[in-house]
Amino acid sequence: xxxxxxxxxxxxxxxxxxxxxxxxxxxxxxxxxxxxxxxxxxxxxxxxxxxxxxxxxxxxxxxxxxxxxxxxxxxxxxxxxxxxxxxxxxxxxxxxxxxxxxxxxxxxxxxxxxxxxxxxxxxxxxxxxxxxxxxx
Numbered sequence: 001x002x003x004x005x006x007x008x009x010x011x012x013x014x015x016x017x018x019x020x021x022x023x024x025x026x027x028x029x030x031x032x033x034x035x036x037x038x039x040x041x042x043x044x045x046x047x048x049x050x051x052x053x054x055x056x057x058x059x060x061x062x063x064x065x066x067x068x069x070x071x072x073x074x075x076x077x078x079x080x081x082x083x084x085x086x087x088x089x090x091x092x093x094x095x096x097x098x099x100x101x102x103x104x105x106x107x108x109x110x111x112x113x114x115x116x117x118x119x120x121x122x123x124x125x126x127x128x129x130x131x132x133x134x135x136x
Contacts (some may be wrong), residue, residue: 003033040110040134048075069093069127085125085133093127110134 006027007018021027027080041047050056060083068089075081088094110132127133 004034005007028055036110044082044136046074046080046082046132067091067093076117081098081136083135085127085135087127087129087131090129092129093125096127097124107136108133 004023007021009018011017022031046056056075058073058075060073061069068087070086070088071083073081073083109133125133
C-alpha cells in the first residue's frame, strides 16, 4: 500500500498512507505512471491474455543485450500483439534502430519519456535514458 505513489515507509495498518508526498513532482509522477500502466493493462488484451503461456511472449532483438536494451512482444489470443522496448541504462540512444522485423510505423501506446503528443514512431528511435516504450 502506497507503492503506487512511492511511499517512503513500509505500510502500517495503524497509520494513514503518506498522502502529503503527492505534493512532490516525483511522487505525483509515479502515481500518474502507475495509473497509466493500469489503464494500459485494462485496454490492451495482448498484455493479459496468455500471460501464463509461452505462446503469449516472444523475445525480440536479442542482439541489443550488451546495450542493456530489452525488446519483447506480448501476443494476445487473436494474434494481436504489442511490442515493449526498454532502455535500461543511463545512456540515451540517438537514431537507434532496434533489430526488430515487422512494420516500420507504430502507434505509441505508452511511453514514460516521449512527448505524449507524439502519436506514431518509426523504428528508428531516439530513446532517453531509463525509458520504456509500448508500441501497437
